[in-house]
Amino acid sequence: MEPPLRLIAGNPLDQLARTLEALLVVASAPLPVEELAAAADDDPARVEAALGLVAERYREGRSGVVLEHVAGGWAFRASREAAVACARLFERPAQRNLSPAAMETLAIVAYLGPCSRPDIARIRGVAADSAVAGLVERGLIAEAGRDDAAGAIRYRTTPLFERVFGLESLSQLPRLDDLGTDAEEIRGRLDAVAEKRTA
């Protein structure tokens, strides 16, 4: 362990920092700053400053409990160095055996959500019913109402998805434009094939 953080006794933020620690250890989901401020009955700007103290105390290498900003809020988790010990004790049903079909379905819902099973089947070329059911059961996606026109149930990713994948929000996903090949390039290849055939 590194030498512990020296907090000046009587630092006016100390008590707020301890309150935040308490809130974070009982919370069952990441807490946004506004929610922490409301519970601590304090100013959001002061809460942000106190979170800095807490983050310094609970960081990888210094502590087995680590503060992280994830899924739109702040949460405690286990340090990475303790992952093997944690794995011996706890199962992680959310991420067990995610098949390629499930991963593709998850990607489609994350990028295009809310979207329905027919939408997903359209892109994947394979019906997605069982993949969708599996992801719902794992809590990675959830129903988000029905499509007004066709009446199909639509799905979106859950905060658990962001937490499992370590994302602060969906905006942290890489931009679609930066992924894969664009339509122009594929079009070029199709044309090349067609020319060969007619030649």
Place this chain on the structure above:
Amino acid sequence: MEPPLRLIAGNPLDQLARTLEALLVVASAPLPVEELAAAADDDPARVEAALGLVAERYREGRSGVVLEHVAGGWAFRASREAAVACARLFERPAQRNLSPAAMETLAIVAYLGPCSRPDIARIRGVAADSAVAGLVERGLIAEAGRDDAAGAIRYRTTPLFERVFGLESLSQLPRLDDLGTDAEEIRGRLDAVAEKRTA
């Protein structure tokens, strides 16, 4: 905050103490020493000693996270000085709303009268097991005998449901004359659409 605990860097128990912190922060129930030792892959006596370090670091007045020894083993809890803040945290989400799946399930049971899970799943086109379980837990629907044919448990709405929706009785539900004049007719209509949807 009191001056932080001075752990001698390189204390052989430090790493074990950090592992224990990690295990305790992800546990959802108190952990007995044997379980901690098995997960940390270490000796129970050493685990006891390391727990002493952890208890010293996480104690009332020093930290908002407090290590507590209860009947079932060891667990983290919030410090007493943060009790008011924690109470505010848990009181706040009073405006909880129903998920789309729960609302749909509830509407089906309210309009069609006693329905079994298979009935609901057929009409929705997707399983409703967790929605049904959630509504039962919230007391909005309750068991109402068994299906004549298949013997499946049927559910009906409760007086709490009527209170939450501000209804004196089910006859006050908004009319759905465009779909049918009684429960049987509406059920027939929904069944027909559901069949088309799966075709």
Place this chain on the structure above:
Amino acid sequence: MIVRELDLDLDAFEGPFDLLLTLVLKDELDLRELDVAGIVLAFLERLAEREELDLEACGEFLVLIAALLELKARGLFPDEAAELADLEPEAAAEELARRLAEYRRMKDAAAWLRERLASEGDRFFRLGPAPLAAKVETPLAPQDPEQLARVIRLLAVEPPQVSLEHMALRFPPVLQFLERFRAVLRRRSRFDFDGEVGRLPRIEQAVAFLALLELRRSGEIRIDQAAPFAPIRVARAREENSNRDERTVAWNLRSA
């Protein structure tokens, strides 16, 4: 190499290709759940293990997989098949390229997620309430009953019209063609495949072709074709074989 004995290990199906075809034809396996690319890969792998190119196997495979693909495409996109067909070739190519690009991007997004999960998988956190936290009940806010009516009305929304073309996909069981061809061969010793089924919809022709392969496999018939695209001539095999093999075929179909 016998195409129909090709061993498959797919998400939706595990077993020989033959059984898969039978299940599809008997409507016991949803074609929409089937990864056709997986079948192609399995075939190519098997092909690569051999030194020589087995032309007969390739031909048979192409016919079968094309039939499967067409069935599946129509099942998945009942409306769009017609939509694409209505487009000018130029616009159709553009649309196809757009869809392929979208598909590729999603494949890459899935790969990114997989890597992310691998690198973030050592972050453990608690799911659900803390061990010693007071159990809290979050009371429901007062609700508007109109929501219930709205939800039921959405459930009564008619799904998009399924094109009639889709109805034509209710394709006949392969057994029907087995019997039809046997009946023809009882009257005549040979017949022309196109002459017999040429006027049927393409889907039924595909099923008829499967029946033809089945009959040849069991030794009931001989098939001749002078050149590619030339008429397929079907002839009775020797009598003594047919009785025994008829039983085998019936058994195969029933047991599948």
